[in-house]
Amino acid sequence: MPFFDRLLSSLRAAMLPPDASGSAKAAGGDPAHAPSPAAGLGPIEALGPDDGAPVAAPRGLWWLRWRNLVATSWFMFIPLVAIVLFTVAMGVILWSLHETERQQQRDALYRDAAWAQQRVRLSLLSNQDQLASLARDIAAAQLEQGAYRTAAQEILRENPEIVFINWLDATKRGRWSLPSTSEFASRLRENQDQPLEPEVLDTFDAARETQRVVYSRPLVNERGDSFMLMEVPIVRDNEFLGALYSINGILTHLLPPELTERYRFSLIDKNNQTRASTSLRPVPGNALSYEVLLDPPGHSLSLRADAYPPASNLPNNMLLWLVVGLSCFLLWSLWSMWRHTSRRSEAQRALLAETSFRRAMENSMLIGLRALDLNGRITYVNPAFCRMTGWQENDLVGRLPPFPYWPPNDQQEMQKQIDLTLQGKSPAGGYEMRVMRRDGSSFYARMYVSPLVDSRGRHTGWMSSMTDITEPKRAREELAAAHDRFTTVLESLDAAVSVLATDKAELLFANRYYRQLFGWEAEGHLKLAGDDLDKDQVSSDNTDYVDAYAGLPASELMPYASDAREVFVPDMQKWFEVRRRYIQWVDGHLAQMQIATDITVRKAAEEMARQHEERLQFTSRLTTMGEMASSLAHELNQPLAAINNYCMGAVARLHSGRSTPEDLIPVLEKTSAQAVRAGTIISRIRGFVKRSQPQRREAALHDIVADAVGLADLEATRRRVTILTRLPTPPLTVYVDPVLIEQVLVNLLKNAVEAMAGLPALHAGGVVRLHARVEPGEIGDSVHIDVIDQGPGVDEATKERLFEPFFSTKSDGMGMGLNICRSIIESHQGRLWVENNADGIGCTFKIMLPLQSALAEH
Ligand code: ADP
Numbered sequence: 001m002p003f004f005d006r007l008l009s010s011l012r013a014a015m016l017p018p019d020a021s022g023s024a025k026a027a028g029g030d031p032a033h034a035p036s037p038a039a040g041l042g043p044i045e046a047l048g049p050d051d052g053a054p055v056a057a058p059r060g061l062w063w064l065r066w067r068n069l070v071a072t073s074w075f076m077f078i079p080l081v082a083i084v085l086f087t088v089a090m091g092v093i094l095w096s097l098h099e100t101e102r103q104q105q106r107d108a109l110y111r112d113a114a115w116a117q118q119r120v121r122l123s124l125l126s127n128q129d130q131l132a133s134l135a136r137d138i139a140a141a142q143l144e145q146g147a148y149r150t151a152a153q154e155i156l157r158e159n160p161e162i163v164f165i166n167w168l169d170a171t172k173r174g175r176w177s178l179p180s181t182s183e184f185a186s187r188l189r190e191n192q193d194q195p196l197e198p199e200v201l202d203t204f205d206a207a208r209e210t211q212r213v214v215y216s217r218p219l220v221n222e223r224g225d226s227f228m229l230m231e232v233p234i235v236r237d238n239e240f241l242g243a244l245y246s247i248n249g250i251l252t253h254l255l256p257p258e259l260t261e262r263y264r265f266s267l268i269d270k271n272n273q274t275r276a277s278t279s280l281r282p283v284p285g286n287a288l289s290y291e292v293l294l295d296p297p298g299h300s301l302s303l304r305a306d307a308y309p310p311a312s313n314l315p316n317n318m319l320l321w322l323v324v325g326l327s328c329f330l331l332w333s334l335w336s337m338w339r340h341t342s343r344r345s346e347a348q349r350a351l352l353a354e355t356s357f358r359r360a361m362e363n364s365m366l367i368g369l370r371a372l373d374l375n376g377r378i379t380y381v382n383p384a385f386c387r388m389t390g391w392q393e394n395d396l397v398g399r400l401p402p403f404p405y406w407p408p409n410d411q412q413e414m415q416k417q418i419d420l421t422l423q424g425k426s427p428a429g430g431y432e433m434r435v436m437r438r439d440g441s442s443f444y445a446r447m448y449v450s451p452l453v454d455s456r457g458r459h460t461g462w463m464s465s466m467t468d469i470t471e472p473k474r475a476r477e478e479l480a481a482a483h484d485r486f487t488t489v490l491e492s493l494d495a496a497v498s499v500l501a502t503d504k505a506e507l508l509f510a511n512r513y514y515r516q517l518f519g520w521e522a523e524g525h526l527k528l529a530g531d532d533l534d535k536d537q538v539s540s541d542n543t544d545y546v547d548a549y550a551g552l553p554a555s556e557l558m559p560y561a562s563d564a565r566e567v568f569v570p571d572m573q574k575w576f577e578v579r580r581r582y583i584q585w586v587d588g589h590l591a592q593m594q595i596a597t598d599i600t601v602r603k604a605a606e607e608m609a610r611q612h613e614e615r616l617q618f619t620s621r622l623t624t625m626g627e628m629a630s631s632l633a634h635e636l637n638q639p640l641a642a643i644n645n646y647c648m649g650a651v652a653r654l655h656s657g658r659s660t661p662e663d664l665i666p667v668l669e670k671t672s673a674q675a676v677r678a679g680t681i682i683s684r685i686r687g688f689v690k691r692s693q694p695q696r697r698e699a700a701l702h703d704i705v706a707d708a709v710g711l712a713d714l715e716a717t718r719r720r721v722t723i724l725t726r727l728p729t730p731p732l733t734v735y736v737d738p739v740l741i742e743q744v745l746v747n748l749l750k751n752a753v754e755a756m757a758g759l760p761a762l763h764a765g766g767v768v769r770l771h772a773r774v775e776p777g778e779i780g781d782s783v784h785i786d787v788i789d790q791g792p793g794v795d796e797a798t799k800e801r802l803f804e805p806f807f808s809t810k811s812d813g814m815g816m817g818l819n820i821c822r823s824i825i826e827s828h829q830g831r832l833w834v835e836n837n838a839d840g841i842g843c844t845f846k847i848m849l850p851l852q853s854a855l856a857e858h
Helices: 002-015 037-046 062-072 074-140 145-158 183-190 198-210 247-254 257-262 314-364 383-389 408-422 470-491 512-518 522-532 544-549 554-561 600-627 629-656 661-689 701-718 738-755 760-764 817-827 851-857
Strands: 162-168 174-178 226-234 239-246 263-268 274-277 289-293 302-307 368-373 378-381 431-436 442-453 459-468 495-501 507-510 564-569 574-584 590-598 697-700 721-726 733-736 766-777 780-788 831-836 843-850
Touching: 062 074, 074 145, 074 162, 074 226, 074 239, 074 247, 074 257, 074 263, 074 289, 074 302, 074 314, 145 162, 145 174, 162 183, 198 226, 226 247, 239 247, 247 263, 247 274, 257 263, 368 383, 368 442, 383 459, 408 431, 408 459, 442 470, 495 512, 495 522, 507 512, 507 522, 512 522, 522 564, 522 574, 522 590, 574 600, 600 629, 600 661, 600 738, 600 817, 629 661, 629 701, 661 701, 661 738, 697 701, 701 721, 701 733, 701 738, 701 766, 721 738, 733 738, 738 766, 738 780, 738 817, 738 843, 780 851, 817 831
Parallel strands: 721 766
Antiparallel strands: 162 174, 162 239, 226 239, 263 274, 263 302, 289 302, 368 378, 368 459, 431 442, 442 459, 495 507, 495 590, 564 574, 574 590, 697 733, 766 780, 780 843, 831 843
């Protein structure tokens, strides 16, 4: 598929600009609408050479592969079956040929063995007849002695198988023996007295009894040669004419060489012992063999013929090897054809899968592809291109510019782009264009162009890929608008927003307000960070600061860094509320974001309020003193009057001359005590009205109560009310502003005393109680101080209103006392409230001051 290859290589080039390695760069720094090469071509890259094959048997499952092969190449079995049938038929033919040949050999063997048997028999019978005729002649005594020898010699000469002829008389002594030189003749001569061998004797006996020719059992001489004796009776005096056959000679002389060449003939006695063989050449075990009996004549001798294997049957063998060779060749050619076919079918399958995959990919691709030839004629468009433009393939392929999808207003611009494309000057980062669909609607697209090079490396045209960027463009515009909005908001904020890199003192971001205050300097960020960032530590060449956060994700730092704190910048004499948190900057690095709001005005107002409060508290204390001025004067008057009285008495006594210094000592001591009393009152008043900064410190509760009761007592005494206190033991140390708490207690005691003024109960003497105790609570221990009176109590409806500023039921009352008391107690994290007493007489003002928090702050 050269076209596909061409197409794909061009497509790759078209979608990957030469200088771009990532998608973001490919779009010329515009990641929002950059076509992702991975999305477009990823599957092609990922596709392995084997992928997509319809039946891919896993390696190792050879049987599955085999099954696949059979399923796909069953037709290949037909020649195989034919070859097998051919081979079998050839085998059967060869086997039957072999069998026929064997049968022929067997028949020849039978024939030849029978012929040899006849030959031997006839020879023996003929010899037998000759000797019998000679015996008859001897019996008839027709010839002279010498003639018999001559006849016998004639017989010996004509029949070489007879090695010895002799004439024995009735005593078995030889009359003559021929040849006289033979070993048998000499034996007969030398051993006249020796008994003959039993075989020979038996033969004699048998011949004598039957008066017929008798053959002996085989005799064996010292050399192992076998012989057979034939005794012919001479019907006269029990004489015998004997002839000794060499059994070997029978075979050698009686059988023609053409037979002995083809067979090994053996004479076998009845004990199955081989007496002689024509040859010592061995015959194979499976050689054909045939045995016939010779007897008569002979003594139970058998003739056996063993066929030698025939000389090589060249045509037959050649035929056999030809068949075998041809079969092998056929099998090999079939196998190689089979292999070739299976490879081819596999390649076909792979090709088919590849083709269908590429077709599917081409159809499902969302990127429009267009190929132009060197003249600008459209040679190819993919389905996505058709879908995008709304034009059919037929409408586009073969067209020259202007193309139907060019918007009428952009014709010139489009023509310019096409010209650039054909000159190979199209921008590597692609270009944007508006595309008009067939229905008249239009969209924005981005085109990338690359040269189309065929498989032989020839430049044949230009490949373009088109991506619809309407949506990314809209998203980008929206993003830009959102960014503008965001920037506008940030820029117009009345707070300084800055982001500082944590690894170096570099300002990553600063809004307008920050820039107005500090310019583009990181110094401002550090100033706003206050004491938390050591300026020496965070410097451009110090990296220790980074190490403190190294490896910590921003999420872990955030909980510790997102607090708000108030920072005073001395250079600017301004207060800022600074909120700070660690964020992951756009480059992934840790950065510190700070938002600083100018709170100088608020701080000034708070300071004013605080000072106002202080003044109010001070004024209130002065007012209290003023209210108690008459009581104070009265109270001071008493010791002063007493001092005066004591001094006057002492003077009188001194004038009278009656007194001694001892008498004056108690008087002077009393005078001093009264002066101390007056001094104490004055010092308390001074302490009470002293203008000082509110300051919390450790103080003894007993001292505070004692001072307060001391002051309140002035009024109480005047109104004949008694103040009783009950304080916790051991003495308690609290962390408070003692003057303010004393002010509260004085106020409450004075109110209590005033509430009881004019009540009938007073005649009996009213009592105001101050009880203090420590109680455990949910958030720790707290000290509870109750001021209990016996006055009219408080109306439920106005219970809460008592604490409002300027609420007073008294004609001369300011109505600020309780309000100040509550704010003092609350500034100590405590509570102040009022409850009517359970017995219905009077009410109790209750103070709760937490001990823990007071100490904790300490
Ligand atoms: P002032 O004493 O100047 O009126 P306060 O704020 O001290 O201002 O008291 C406000 C009002 O609360 C008093 O006018 C009085 O009516 C009421 N009040 C204060 N203490 C008691 C009390 N112990 N028993 C009854 N009413 C009280």
